[in-house]
Amino acid sequence: MSLQIIKNTKIVLFGALSILLFSLAGSRANEDSYIKTGTQDNFDSQNPQNFFSIGARFVIRYIKSSYRNDPFRTFLEACLVFFIIWYVSRQKYRMNQTEVELSEKEVDELISEWKPEPLVRALTSVEQTILTNTPIINSPNTIIAELSTGTTAINFTSFDFLGIMNSEGAKAKAVQTLRNYGVGPCGPPGFFGTLDVHIELETTIAQFLKAEAAILYSQGMAVCVSVIPCFSKRGDIIVADEKVNFMLQQGIKLSRSKVYWYKHNDMEDLDRVLALANQNSSKKKGSIPRKFIISEGLFQYTGNIIKLNKVMELKNKHKFRLILDDSLAIGVLGSRGAGSTDHFNISAKSIDLLIGSLWGVFGGAGGFCCASKELIGHQRLSGLGYVFSAAMPAIMAITASDSIKRLEIDYILLLSALRKNISTLRNLLNEIDGVEILGDDFSPVIHVELKNEHYFKMIKSSNTGINTSDEISRNQMVEILCGITNEMQNSGVLVVQDIYIVDQEHNVPKPSIRILLSGGHSIEHLEKLSQELKKAIKV
Amino acid sequence: MFSDPLGLRTIACLVPGITVKTTDVNVLEFIFERVFQRTTSSGELGEGTINMNSSWITSRGSWIIHLALIVLFRFIYSIIPWFSTISAWTLTNLSYCLFQYILFHATIGTPFEVNQGEFNDLTTWEQIEIGEQFTPTKKFFFVLPICLFLVSTHYCNYDVPTFFVNLIALLVILIAKLPALHRVRFFGINMRHFD
Structure with a gap:
């Protein structure tokens, strides 16, 4: 782009220089023309029938009548004509074009050098760990979920904060809607x-x-x-x-x-x-x-x-x-x-x-x-x-509409159950050492982060002191958290860690275990969660 | 911003007896950054999308309108009784230059939503044919005012003051059309966004 501009400015500069030279030459020619006056126009008598000569005569008459002893002005007009010729004779090109001209040899070289990337790249070890540890639920996303391993677990991964998503009334209404609307x-x-x-x-x-x-x-x-x-x-x-x-x-x-x-x-x-x-x-x-x-x-x-x-x-x-x-x-x-x-x-x-x-x-x-x-x-x-x-789909709209109407009527009951659970769980989690509990006191989204010292402790206990560096990488954290959530799943508590597309996020949060609390959880569920978490992160 | 827009640094290096220090060049660049600015809009469209704001300008009908307009200007100024030939031709030329200036170089952006505001900072001239240079339309609108200037000054009998008035009006619209000054703004004229 900038090369193009410099090229063009050079052309303009060249034009300006030539204007200067021509004007110098023009002033000399002007002095000569005074001497030669009266001897230069005998074109008219030759070939009056020829079309081109008529055209030429017209042009010459125009030039002669417009010359009027004013070489500078004539020169300006000549420049304008030159300008027209220059502009009209140029090839058209696109301003934003950035194409590079390659010779055949270079093309062959580039092709021979090129190795196609696989359509799906191989997973890194962390991605493999995340994939193998991803829980699969075989039942509806209810408080107690059936896992693909055949066991049941208390579900802390559903956004059903009020616990009204799976009520029998809603299901019956949904079936009826399906029959009416398709x-x-x-x-x-x-x-x-x-x-x-x-x-x-x-x-x-x-x-x-x-x-x-x-x-x-x-x-x-x-x-x-x-x-x-x-x-x-x-x-x-x-x-x-x-x-x-x-x-x-x-x-x-x-x-x-x-x-x-x-x-x-x-x-x-x-x-x-x-x-x-x-x-x-x-x-x-x-x-x-x-x-x-x-x-x-x-x-x-x-x-x-x-x-x-x-x-x-x-x-x-x-x-x-x-x-x-x-x-x-x-x-x-x-x-x-x-x-x-x-x-x-x-x-x-x-x-x-x-x-x-x-x-x-x-x-x-x-x-x-x-x-x-x-x-x-x-x-x-x-x-x-x-x-x-x-x-x-109509079935979704009606379900959502019914849930809103139910919340409008039952809000005191539903919200107080949720808030009671939130404060209970927060109190339970705050007693655990080595973790940081994020979030507001009203929030049913609870992120549990492990403190850095705790990560070191866990690495030391598992690897018998191989890791001596002071820093811990993100991948290590993710793998450790994967181990923790996996252990908790096996003992009947379903929690997951928040997974991010690291290179797409603006500001990636530290890896954490995300607990989504529902009003439908009982106190026993919450106690079990805190116990299992305590057990899983124990060094 | 681009540095050294007129190749001044190169010229300064070529002139004997002048040694260009980096600080001098920085000062030059500082000045030129104030004088020359570039718009951020690039005006690139994918295939199939049309910029309705400028697509009509390239049609032959709109070429003819320009010719008709010149004739109309000349006619209007000639039927006003106390106008001489000189003033009629000068006014014709000036009116046409003003018309081109307003149409092509003073109107910025489009009233339509094209490619998420890709053309918002560009003048109509820069929008024509998505910035392609030396196209037949651009050549026509470049040559037309020059021809009108040559003809009008000729019929004005090269009256000196009107000649220069006409020339300045012509140069303003010719310089604005140069490919080297595509998306370039002098002294922040027509400049909307700085970042």
């Missing part, structure tokens, strides 16, 4: 796919969250990936928490906006980054960019809860919009289970784009976005996940 909706929502149950579910969600309107997405993964690029475009500004989940990260990447990251849940850093983003954007001319803060209500990677009241304050102070992914928080946090807005007593209408899920607590599939009517209308036309994806 399996699939047979088309995207804007194209025969919308059923009455979808519209009812959207109204139910909006009423439950006390938002203005809602839009359904049939894929839980697609909501963030669709909503963020729908509003934030190239040249816009995103300020995001550094530990947001993978879906949000992908949405941010796809939006092609300018991204600023702030430290996880650190409000002082958020203030600093917002000010920085505003300062950088004020330098730009042209249209004002759209500015968004992106965060999660209940963080999937850490179990922390967003400090929403402070975020709202900063958002209003710096004039940003807020995109809040409340996928895990809705149905869990707040006095009536309406998510982090309910938890902080903030109206859901004051959040510009509120994303939620139906695949977790509500036992359906897909997700939704709550916003003002205009923003919802925009998504119906340009939210890619909504426009180009088949609508949600």
Whole structure:
């Protein structure tokens, strides 16, 4: 690219130089022409019938009549004509082209050197360990799960926080719906796919969250990936928490906006980054960019809860919009289970784009976005996940709708059971040495990290002191945690470690065991979990 | 940003008696970074996508409109009674140059959503044929104002002041069309985003 520019500038420079030379020569010729006046025009008498000579005569007459003893001006005009000739005679080429011309020998060499990569690369030892230790559940994803090994285990891996996903009433309703509506909706929502149950579910969600309107997405993964690029475009500004989940990260990447990251849940850093983003954007001319803060209500990677009241304050102070992914928080946090807005007593209408899920607590599939009517209308036309994806099966919509209605009635019972379990388990886990329990006191997502000293202890005890280095690699941690979860599975407690695509994540969290707590677990289940964990990590 | 846009460092090295220190070059580069800036938009489209904002310009019909417009300008200025031939031709030339400037070089971006805002920082001229240079359309719109200039100054009897006014107007729109200045912005004119 820059080579091309230098080449072109050289041509222009060459042109300018030649202009200079010609003008010098022209001024000499001018002096001569004074002497020769009157002797130079006898062209007219030759071949008057010839077409070309008429043309030539016309040109010569034009040149003669325009010369008028002004060599400098004539020279300028000659330059312009030269310019035309230069421009018209050039071959066309593409500005962004970066093709390299190769000789046949070079092509042969490159081909002989090339070794095709395998379509599927061999697994590394860590990946092999993760794969062999992945538990397979043969039953529905209930509190007690049947494993493929034939044993049963207490399940701590389901996002069914309230324990209402597998109730008998819901199952019977689902079978009935299946008979009425069939399996699939047979088309995207804007194209025969919308059923009455979808519209009812959207109204139910909006009423439950006390938002203005809602839009359904049939894929839980697609909501963030669709909503963020729908509003934030190239040249816009995103300020995001550094530990947001993978879906949000992908949405941010796809939006092609300018991204600023702030430290996880650190409000002082958020203030600093917002000010920085505003300062950088004020330098730009042209249209004002759209500015968004992106965060999660209940963080999937850490179990922390967003400090929403402070975020709202900063958002209003710096004039940003807020995109809040409340996928895990809705149905869990707040006095009536309406998510982090309910938890902080903030109206859901004051959040510009509120994303939620139906695949977790509500036992359906897909997700939704709550916003003002205009923003919802925009998504119906340009939210890619909504426009180009088949609508949600009716069975999922009805199940989710029923779960929401049940939560609206039974919230006191369901939430108090969950919160009791959370506080019990946290107290039990806090007694264990060598581990760090992450997350907020209200969070049913509990990450158990092993402390570094404990990792060393475990390596020493297993390898009899072979490892002498002071550092421990990520792969070693993952393998050790695999051993722990495997041991716990064998003794009847199903927990897994959170697995990340390491080279795709913005900020990879430390490996940890993820415990997902449900209101359906009994105290015995929790005690067993803590006992088995204690046993498994014992050196 | 690109360093040494006019090959100044090379020239300075070639001139005898001048030894270029690195600090001098840095100063030169500093100045040129202020004068020349590049837009970030590259305007690359995949096959099959059309930039509706510029695709119509390449049609032959729009070429003819330009010719018709010149005739129309000349006609309008000639029927105003107190306009001489000189002022009519000069105004024709200036009007056409202004028309081209507004159409091609002062209009930035597209009103349509093309490839996620890939063209948002580009002038219409840079959007034509996705930045391909020396195409027939570009050649036509390059040659047309020069021809109009030659004709109009000829019929103005080479009146000196109007000649220079016409020349400056012509040079502005010719320089803006040069391939070497594709996506280059002088003094931040037409520049929208800095990063």
